[in-house]
Amino acid sequence: xxxxxxxxxxxxxxxxxxxxxxxxxxxxxxxxxxxxxxxxxxxxxxxxxxxxxxxxxxxxxxxxxxxxxxxxxxxxxxxxxxxxxxxxxxxxxxxxxxxxxxxxxxxxxxxxxxxxxxxxxxxxxxxxxxxxxxxxxxxxxxxxxxxxxxxxxxxxxxxxxxxxxxxxxxxxxxxxxxxxxxxxxxxxxxxxxxxxxxxxxxxxxxxxxxxxxxxxxxxxxxxxxxxxxxxxxxxxxxxxxxxxxxxxxxxxxxxxxxxxxxxxxxxx
Amino acid sequence: xxxxxxxxxxxxxxxxxxxxxxxxxxxxxxxxxxxxxxxxxxxxxxxxxxxxxxxxxxxxxxxxxxxxxxxxxxxxxxxxxxxxxxxxxxxxxxxxxxxxxxxxxxxxxxxxxxxxxxxxxxxxxxxxxxxxxxxxxxxxxxxxxxxxxxxxxxxxxxxxxxxxxxxxxxxxxxxxxxxxxxxxxxxxxxxxxxxxxxxxxxxxxxxxxxxxxxxxxxxxxxxxxxxxxxxxxxxxxxxxxxxxxxxxxxxxxxxxxxxxxxxxxxxxxxxxxxxxxxxxxxxxxxxxxxxxxxxxxxxxxxxxxxxxxxxxxxxxx
Numbered sequence: 001x002x003x004x005x006x007x008x009x010x011x012x013x014x015x016x017x018x019x020x021x022x023x024x025x026x027x028x029x030x031x032x033x034x035x036x037x038x039x040x041x042x043x044x045x046x047x048x049x050x051x052x053x054x055x056x057x058x059x060x061x062x063x064x065x066x067x068x069x070x071x072x073x074x075x076x077x078x079x080x081x082x083x084x085x086x087x088x089x090x091x092x093x094x095x096x097x098x099x100x101x102x103x104x105x106x107x108x109x110x111x112x113x114x115x116x117x118x119x120x121x122x123x124x125x126x127x128x129x130x131x132x133x134x135x136x137x138x139x140x141x142x143x144x145x146x147x148x149x150x151x152x153x154x155x156x157x158x159x160x161x162x163x164x165x166x167x168x169x170x171x172x173x174x175x176x177x178x179x180x181x182x183x184x185x186x187x188x189x190x191x192x193x194x195x196x197x198x199x200x201x202x203x204x205x206x207x208x209x210x211x212x213x214x215x216x217x218x219x220x221x222x223x224x225x226x227x228x229x230x231x232x233x234x235x236x237x238x239x240x241x242x243x244x245x246x247x248x249x250x251x252x253x254x255x256x257x258x259x260x261x262x263x264x265x266x267x268x
Numbered sequence: 269x270x271x272x273x274x275x276x277x278x279x280x281x282x283x284x285x286x287x288x289x290x291x292x293x294x295x296x297x298x299x300x301x302x303x304x305x306x307x308x309x310x311x312x313x314x315x316x317x318x319x320x321x322x323x324x325x326x327x328x329x330x331x332x333x334x335x336x337x338x339x340x341x342x343x344x345x346x347x348x349x350x351x352x353x354x355x356x357x358x359x360x361x362x363x364x365x366x367x368x369x370x371x372x373x374x375x376x377x378x379x380x381x382x383x384x385x386x387x388x389x390x391x392x393x394x395x396x397x398x399x400x401x402x403x404x405x406x407x408x409x410x411x412x413x414x415x416x417x418x419x420x421x422x423x424x425x426x427x428x429x430x431x432x433x434x435x436x437x438x439x440x441x442x443x444x445x446x447x448x449x450x451x452x453x454x455x456x457x458x459x460x461x462x463x464x465x466x467x468x469x470x471x472x473x474x475x476x477x478x479x480x481x482x483x484x485x486x487x488x489x490x491x492x493x494x495x496x497x498x499x500x501x502x503x504x505x506x507x508x509x510x511x512x513x514x515x516x517x518x519x520x521x522x523x524x525x526x527x528x529x530x531x532x533x534x535x536x537x538x539x540x541x542x543x544x545x546x547x548x549x550x551x552x553x554x555x556x557x558x559x560x561x562x563x564x565x566x567x568x569x570x571x572x573x574x575x576x577x578x579x580x581x582x583x584x585x
Contacts, residue, residue, distance in 0.1 A: 003488050085331050109345035
């Protein structure tokens with residue numbers, strides 16, 4: 001399609017203008033608002049005891065969720081790619097399910113299952129609090145991040161096939177040796193990409209977590225809940241901007257990592 | 269020994285009724301052949317003893333673990349949700365989702381999401397076109413910006429938009445607690461869908477056909493409408509559908525800017541959250557199920573359209 005210079009420039013201005021108003025300006029404004037009172041104020045605002053405990057809780061959730069997602073994600077991907085069993089198509093659909101479920105609905109579902117009046121309410125009544133405790137937040141985060149590792153590892157497993165593993169076993173390697181020496185190195189970039197996506201989503205999840213957290217500052221507040229509470233409950237608008245800026249910094253870091261990893265994957 | 273291994277493999281394969289021939293990457297004969305070549309070397313025969321179970325195969329234990337994991341994490345919660353929604357029977361479910369406030373929230377959600385999806389179809393295609401066919405300084409940077417809404421936590425998106433369009437707006441545009449606020453927030457979080465689904469198709473598109481149309485005297489608008497748009501249509505539709513599905517469930521980005529005004533800006537996710545807070549779990553579960561049903565219907569429709577398009581393409585080819 002040959003487009004005249006005038007039309008091309010017009011389309012370019014329209015597209016860039018839209019992105020400018022929707023994305024660039026708001027981000028510019030929040031950066032300006034967060035750093036305008038000076039770097040010292042910003043740092044003070046994100047290092048209050050409540051903020052530090054929120055950061056720690058967010059990191060703790062990531063530290064629990066990532067290993068679980070890696071182990072079960074790889075096993076799931078292996079089963080989906082190499083297994084031949086009844087119901088495989090169903091499992092494929094279940095893995096994608098979390099993408100279609102609203103975060104709030106995730107929270108409600110967990111309450112219906114693990115809450116005091118839920119199916120597994122006996123666990124709660126026995127004194128092990130799931131909902132309004134750390135386990136609930138972990139379960140919510142696993143739910144929303146479940147597809148990432150599976151969906152990133154799956155195509156790599158398809159691509160590498162089983163030839164090398166067959167060769168390794170012919171040469172006398174046992175299952176574990178084959179996995180550690182052949183399979184894992186082959187899927188490592190896909191796996192890393194999946195982990196990065198998981199970390200980003202785990203740190204940023206809000207809707208599902210707020211439903212199952214008691215939200216006490218310093219106890220059960222993650223970084224995203226802190227942003228919300230500062231804005232709504234404390235009317236501490238600056239504090240909310242500062243905490244949001246911190247989260248945005250993490251998101252930018254993740255985006256950068258993803259770009260680098262993408263290049264690495266396509267190099268392979 | 270060798271034949272034994274192959275036999276067990278063959279048995280396992282034929283025993284599985286669901287094995288689909290020709291699905292990519294799982295073609296077994298090739299690895300078998302390679303394995304045979306290695307084994308007929310003979311030097312490693314004793315060492316292959318522990319590996320009679322097919323290498324790379326998934327044992328029933330693995331499948332059991334996966335099923336259990338997916339059930340506990342995903343299926344059981346959703347089953348408990350559905351059971352709770354129908355705990356007072358069909359009548360209770362129907363009553364819960366037809367309560368005036370619930371209907372209003374669902375209506376606002378679908379209306380706003382549909383508007384957002386349509387805007388995305390236009391702007392997303394425009395942005396994809398500019399990113400693929402145009403050339404200017406900083407294009408790579410703009411391309412990277414597109415993914416930002418995916419990387420940014422939704423609550424941050426909310427705060428970011430409030431800082432510009434909120435009560436202390438530096439440009440004096442106040443969208444908080446209006447439907448426009450909802451639309452802007454949802455446009456922000458759904459920005460990548462259409463762009464990222466149209467971009468690769470546009471890169472692959474055959475430009476010779478466009479040149480031919482132009483040389484036959486078609487104006488660039490006609491060429492776009494008759495040649496480019498039909499090629500892009502499936503991608504635009506799929507991106508738009510995904511954006512819609514995302515928008516109807518969205519919570520974090522609208523919770524601060526939306527204002528949660530019943531019948532005006534309260535979306536379904538906020539209504540559900542409110543029902544949990546005032547201890548009406550059946551209402552919350554019922555509207556959750558309704559929301560899920562809308563999302564599933566959208567995604568199912570997309571899949572049907574996609575497979576139909578693919579079949580038509582295969583027939584034409």
